[in-house]
Amino acid sequence: QVQLVESGGGLVQAGGSLRLSCAASGRTFSSYTMGWFRQAPRKERQFVAGISRSGGTTYYADSVKGRVTISRNNAKNSVYLEMNSLKPEDTAVYYCAAGTYGLSDDSHHYDYWGQGTQVTVSS
Numbered sequence: 067q068v069q070l071v072e073s074g075g076g077l078v079q080a081g082g083s084l085r086l087s088c089a090a091s092g093r094t095f096s097s098y099t100m101g102w103f104r105q106a107p108r109k110e111r112q113f114v115a116g117i118s119r120s121g122g123t124t125y126y127a128d129s130v131k132g133r134v135t136i137s138r139n140n141a142k143n144s145v146y147l148e149m150n151s152l153k154p155e156d157t158a159v160y161y162c163a164a165g166t167y168g169l170s171d172d173s174h175h176y177d178y179w180g181q182g183t184q185v186t187v188s189s
Contacts, residue, residue, distance in 0.1 A: 068092045068178050070162045075183030078152055082187070086147040088162030088180060096120075096140040099165050101176055102147045104158035104185075113171035114160070115147060125169050130156075152187045159184050 074086040086102070101116040115136035116125045124136050130149075138145040145162060160183050163176035170176075 068095065068098060068164050070164060070178055070180035072160065072162045072180045072183040075160060075185045077186045077188065080152060080154055080187055080189050082152050083148070083150045084152065084185060086149070086160055086162075086183060086185070088145045088147075090143045090145070090164065092143070095143040095164075097166065098178075099167065099169050099176075100136075100138055100145040101163045101165070101170070102136060102145075103161045103163060103173055103176075104156075105161070105182075106155075106158040109158075111161070111173055112158075113173070116169050116171065117145065118169050123169055125171065127171065149185075152185075154187045154189045157185060157187050 069091040072088045102114040105111040117136045121138045133151045135148040162180040164178040165176035167175035
């Protein structure tokens with residue numbers, strides 16, 4: 067099992083930046099594909115970005131491509147989401163997720179989830 071704890075959310079003005087972090091427990095972090103998802107009020111959970119076990123492959127939703135970078139540090143059991151040029155429509159609770167299926171934008175392919183961190187972008 068793995069436990070995930072997100073941090074780094076907050077209130078930022080449109081055009082600003084945030085860096086989200088997700089710390090994982092356990093000694094098998096490098097065996098998991100990691101993903102970031104988000105959920106805005108009254109909307110379904112949405113894929114944002116994913117990264118392979120080694121960190122060598124990344125995958126982004128079209129809505130964030132070019133503005134967001136996902137990375138991981140297996141030595142620190144952590145995954146990060148760097149977000150730039152933030153827009154009000156990026157406002158959501160952001161979740162970190164771990165899975166063994168492989169790189170995927172499908173939330174059903176992720177087995178473990180954090181509690182989420184709120185990101186609010188003001189216009």
